[in-house]
Amino acid sequence: MIPGLLPELQVIRKDFPILERTLAGGQPLVYLDSANTSQKPQVVIDAMVDHLERHNANVARAMHQLGAESSEAFEAARDKVAAFLGAPERDEVIFTKNASEALNLVANTLAWAGPRQLREGDEIVITEMEHHSNIVPWQLVAQRSGATLRWFGLTDDGRLDLSRIDELITERTKVVSFTWVSNMLGTVNPVAELTRRAHAVGAIVVVDASQAAPQLPIDLAAMAPEERPDALVFTGHKVVGPTGIGVLWGSRALLEELPPFLGGGDMIETVAMERSTFAAIPHKFEAGTPPIVEAVGLGAAVDYLRSVGLDAVHEHERAITAYALEGLATVPGAKVLGPLDAAERGGAISFELAGVHPHDIAQVLDVRGVAVRAGHHCAKPAHARFGVQSSARMSSYLYTTPEEIDAFIEALHYTRSYFKVA
Amino acid sequence: MIPGLLPELQVIRKDFPILERTLAGGQPLVYLDSANTSQKPQVVIDAMVDHLERHNANVARAMHQLGAESSEAFEAARDKVAAFLGAPERDEVIFTKNASEALNLVANTLAWAGPRQLREGDEIVITEMEHHSNIVPWQLVAQRSGATLRWFGLTDDGRLDLSRIDELITERTKVVSFTWVSNMLGTVNPVAELTRRAHAVGAIVVVDASQAAPQLPIDLAAMAPEERPDALVFTGHKVVGPTGIGVLWGSRALLEELPPFLGGGDMIETVAMERSTFAAIPHKFEAGTPPIVEAVGLGAAVDYLRSVGLDAVHEHERAITAYALEGLATVPGAKVLGPLDAAERGGAISFELAGVHPHDIAQVLDVRGVAVRAGHHCAKPAHARFGVQSSARMSSYLYTTPEEIDAFIEALHYTRSYFKVA
Amino acid sequence: MSQELDALYQEIILDHYKNPHHAGLREPFEAEVHHVNPTCGDEITLRVHVNDGVVDDVSYDALGCSISQASASVMTDLVIGRTVDDALSIHEEFLTLMQGKGSVEPDEDVLEDGIAFAGVAKFPARVKCALLSWMAWKDATARSLEASAR
């Protein structure tokens, strides 16, 4: 057996009903698209069903028994997420609809009147390996505020090019926003170092943990304050939770400085025709009926991951990724984009196969039940950086077995023979 | 039997598992808080479970079999919602996280550069009976754009005061936004007339259908173009669907004129470091992973309502509301806020009970299993208009029985005796 | 049923509700605050007059349910005339009682009529009502001290 795999892997697989599915032609499912969205364990589904069948009511505003039960379940989910992140304070956890909204929330409120308002001459620094959700909000906000958007470039092996850090992070820098783990290259970025540098010039740091939260233990409270980001986001559906929910963690200091984002029910203190005042965090940023049943599901999801243990999940991902990288090395014409050492990367592996377009790879694999992603993976600038228009990507998770990797590699060999690339 | 009730009421009740619940002390649940959030039928829960257990994958971007199934289910939900609204085009249906986000989307994009950009001197007209979610976004946007916010006042019996319409809707008016049915007063507003007047001065019309969609048949395509709003929003959890999803319908003409709202994955055409271009509607306004399983649930929900028949639901609401209004008339000291004729109102009834604070009413009722709401119902300006700080509110839905209304009225009598108001 | 209600609506609470102590806004004061329960809209405007480390007066104008009104009345009884330190420790004790979900045994020597709120702690939705005036008082007191320190 490969060292580092989850010892109870077969038991874990039983927790995920979809893994029993067969596809067209009776093919068993080999799901290698978890960086796109993860599958859901029964306990998450059951928690949501129980909520809908027994405890459904609106929160905060409803003071009857169902309302109290629902509010308690919703706020308990906030506690669970706070524990999952090691958040210094539970009220620093804001529920959004996905990671994208969380990033837009920060970007937009930084462009509106307030002590941190972005202005002409200010600079926002992101990186060439960002997901579109951590690019487009900043492009839009730069346009509207007059601030300038600057980019960390990438080295040929898919790391951040830190050689120009002194030129990039300067007194003009107001925000540094970057992904912890790249969804395309798998690269794990140096959060502590970048944050320290940004803090030294007085900039705030936003970390996109959409790919990190599923697979790395996170403990915000344990970070040295100067190395702790000011905001960090992730998305429910990639951490075995449901769609329709994302998380913004922000330090109290930052969240209190930012003006409110969306206006509406539940984010107010009082509303009058002349003007309104706003609730304290977290409610200040949660306008309207929040994703209640989704929070219940997410709470069950992060508890599930913690019960397996994030260290163990991380080990497993590393072992599977190493095994997949080895396998890919046996496929002629296969070229991996990003770091080649599993110890330094996350579990998403983008690759090319000489002579076969990524779409066609994904198609042939799909007929064999192997689900991978093809395209730009919402990371066009990173693709452009490597001179490719698109790539195929396999991504594993805590339920992935070495046998599934074997099936994947075998399917790649078959793809080559099917398209007669010799 | 009361005329107008749903003939299959007992069968319908069986569709809603939560209605079997008992509360503390073995009290059966009498759920009269449906204007706050509705309960969910088994078919909605089952559709969500089936999706999570068998078809879960990301949409649009995933091209394997699960991805195709998930995308198809998600886009089928859009078709169902389009049919529910009688939308002229299915691509005019945008999924948001709730009604509040939908209203903020329109308000914010109107404040950004584009052919309809709000400026100083422009006027936005709303009404004194709006939910905070249709007030605060306009207050914030008025502040940021320099536009002026103006208000329709209310008559003593809780209707819009249209006597000043010529002063309010003028050449300066750029947006008129109002609720179709008031969540506090129950008032049904004259959508066609207000829209015609607004269109005559070139203003766009935004209708908050959060309380209308659950109980009135809506057929946008059948409306005369000059009487058809330009945008209309509602929220999933009030139409027997899940939380975490709302709907913005907008005419293609309007949606194409508005700049994008949130930036991120799935709303782009192409992303480059210099600049990005955006997808066509509906995707232009759906940044990031959308509420997939929620859309599946919402699709099942609106199909459920259509299978019962919105006309029949409306009749039922009217019959129950009339019965409740009669009952309230027997309670000494009970005073209903809003129109007293059930034929002219929706199913939410806010009231006061002389000598007992609304919170205390709700508390006593709750001990008897009767769930009502107390407070300002996110409509503080309307409460202020009637000189009350808060009220109690009972709100029925297609599963409400006359016996439940009897229990509610009886509980009010008991409340009076408990607090010794004689 | 009525037992359950009686646990919440103790006679003492209803008495304070009908005849609130120290109600109305008075001079002198160093700080005035306005607190709102955003959930239900209950409001209180509250003034504190601190003199030489002692809470000389607390006056208020409150709109709200029986629990929130009675709580304001009981709170003023408990803190007026005490040193700020003593009053803060009573505040602490009341807070502990309210957040105890019904598991905390109240100390009548400290909380006096405040022990009537022990039942409220079992109604999570009402805890905020009971705490509104206490939170306003704490806020106003802190501001009074700041104002006098300046």
Added chain:
Amino acid sequence: MSQELDALYQEIILDHYKNPHHAGLREPFEAEVHHVNPTCGDEITLRVHVNDGVVDDVSYDALGCSISQASASVMTDLVIGRTVDDALSIHEEFLTLMQGKGSVEPDEDVLEDGIAFAGVAKFPARVKCALLSWMAWKDATARSLEASAR
């Protein structure tokens, strides 16, 4: 398994993919468009030259999978030399085939090599690939006509 694939990847498709007809960008042209499949990033830049109601030339530069590339090649074969009206009706027929989910029987007299795409209609995720160049052509043709009308 391979049968299923063969239904999608007909020999004709693979031939056009390996040896695309009319590829490259040429002059003269009245309109050039750039279309993208936002899902996967496939791109095409396409030029149309219409002369006297006839599609004189269609030239293109395409990046994409076998289906999208082959489709561009087949499309140019079908429309170059036809009247705009005839070409548009072929476009219509191809669209119907692609959106038929596999239930539409293609007419070889009209679609020629295009009938090889009948299998693609059964793969919903690939329909967009097959249509990319056709949509670009229609767009460019409309613009060409506008340009000449001016």
